Amino acid sequence: MCKWGDTKILYLDGKNRVIDKCLYKFIKMLNDNGFETKSHCCGHGGPRGSILLKDGRAIIFVNSDDDIFPFWSKKKELERQGKKP
């Protein structure tokens, strides 16, 4: 994951789009293969990120430090509640 503002420009649909640097290759690959993207955010260090497709579907991904299920690991949930894990 990259920090806020760490971006690259990708030319899509006749416009220059600002793409999170860490997702650039993935966003380009999706669009090059017919999965048109509408918006995205890598999460910038948060637990989740997402890529929204123009057809209404979304790709949701989680920080690999967390368990895949549940989306929010017990450790992170305790941290969020201000308790020590």
Ligand SMILES: [Zn+2]
């Ligand atoms: Zn990123």
